[in-house]
Amino acid sequence: MxxxxxxxxxxxxxxxxxxxxxxxxxxxxxxxxxxxxxxxxxxxxxxxxxxxxxxxxxxxxxxxxxxxxxxxxxxxxxxxxxxGEEAPLRIGATPWTSKRLTRQLMESAAERSAATPEFSSDVSSVLIESLRHGELDLALVHLPVTVPGVATAALARYRYSVAAVGDPNLPTGRPLRLPDLRGRKLLSFPLAMQPAPMKAMLDALTGAGVESIVEIDLRDVIGLEGRMARTGELMLATLSDDLPAARFLDLDRLRTYPVADGEIRFEIGIAWRARDCVHHAAIDAVVAALSPGGDDLPLLG
The missing domain is CATH 1.10.10.10 (Winged helix-like DNA-binding domain superfamily/Winged helix DNA-binding domain)
Incomplete structure (x- = not known):
């Protein structure tokens, strides 16, 4: 061979x-x-x-x-x-997550890499394929990643809310449970962004009786509020200035309803090749530096 x-x-x-x-x-x-x-x-x-x-x-x-x-x-x-050359640590991060976590990953990698790290940005599914084929060494992606040869460490999980334009007549005074969305129409990010966790989330919503879930084109996010006003569709989103939804949703104008913890489990974490012998020391150090202590993951949103 x-x-x-x-x-x-x-x-x-x-x-x-x-x-x-x-x-x-x-x-x-x-x-x-x-x-x-x-x-x-x-x-x-x-x-x-x-x-x-x-x-x-x-x-x-x-x-x-x-x-x-x-x-x-x-x-x-x-x-x-x-x-006599040093191999740079090649890192990637999905833009559809916490800016703070992305910054921490870049800073931690820079401190622990012998050469200046190389950085790229794309959706999780693309980053994972780049990682698997040796084009990246470490990536901030949505979990789970269930492919051979890739190890992961969870860093945080999302806290979701339902966003609406106008009054959708949802329960107030308590966090929403998924059955509260029975018969509703929801908008979702594309499944291809990271198929495994997105499919699990959509299956949970469908199982709870959501009438329809429409995957939006990422090119259409700028006009999302106008669409929601016309159609009455709801958006399941993570609402924080640190997260992507704040870039295209006016959180001050929308009605928002927090979803109860545990109803949707969606995590963000680091992925790397389990067999990587070239960068293993730097990767171990970055993972140790970013991994949260304790059994509970920090909440985003």
Missing amino acids: ELSQLRAFVTVSRTGTIAAAAECLNVTSSPLSRTIRELERHLGRELFLRRYHRFERTPFAEEFLPLAVEILAQADEAERVAA
């Missing part, structure tokens, strides 16, 4: 097609396809299901990916050591 074969596998896994991977590796498609076939013959297992215009990882490939990424990372680190 050669490094070039592993790099071909990881690149095809990341891009999803032979053509896109070939462009990344500056080769033609036919030799790259043969390289993948040779690796599969060597392993005695298929790595991809060949779909129409798309390569999908097999269950074996899901388990093999963390090992392949780590072998390549150590090979790259050997070259840096020989050249």
Whole structure:
């Protein structure tokens, strides 16, 4: 098994097609396809299901990916050591969370990285794929992350409220329970932002009898209040100046109803590759510095 074969596998896994991977590796498609076939013959297992215009990882490939990424990372680190270079800690954070936590992650990483950290921002699902394929070393994402080879540590959980334009005739004087939303129409952020926790939340709402849940396009958040006024739809949101909802909702004008603790569990935390031997010391130090003490997670919102 050669490094070039592993790099071909990881690149095809990341891009999803032979053509896109070939462009990344500056080769033609036919030799790259043969390289993948040779690796599969060597392993005695298929790595991809060949779909129409798309390569999908097999269950074996899901388990093999963390090992392949780590072998390549150590090979790259050997070259840096020989050249007298330091590997920067590459960190990412979703913009759809606490600005304070993002700032703390960046500051903590800068203190513990031998070279200036590199930073990127995207939705959690994209960051997790970048992390899995060795393009990031540490990421602030929504939890849970249930993919092979990725470890996580929860930092906080969200406290939700229901926001409305006008009077939705919801109970007052106590926190809302999910059954209070029976028959209501809700707006939600897209499931693709982080499928696992978003799906769990939407399933809980549907199970409580919510009439409909519409996933909004992130490009439409600026006009969200106007839509809510026209349709009577409600928005489940985390209401704090430190959180994204404050950027596009006028919290002083909206009616807001807190949701009881425990009705919705949605967490934010740090994710990293469990096999990472290149940055493990820095990652352990960052995780220790940011992890909350005690059994209860801090609440956001």
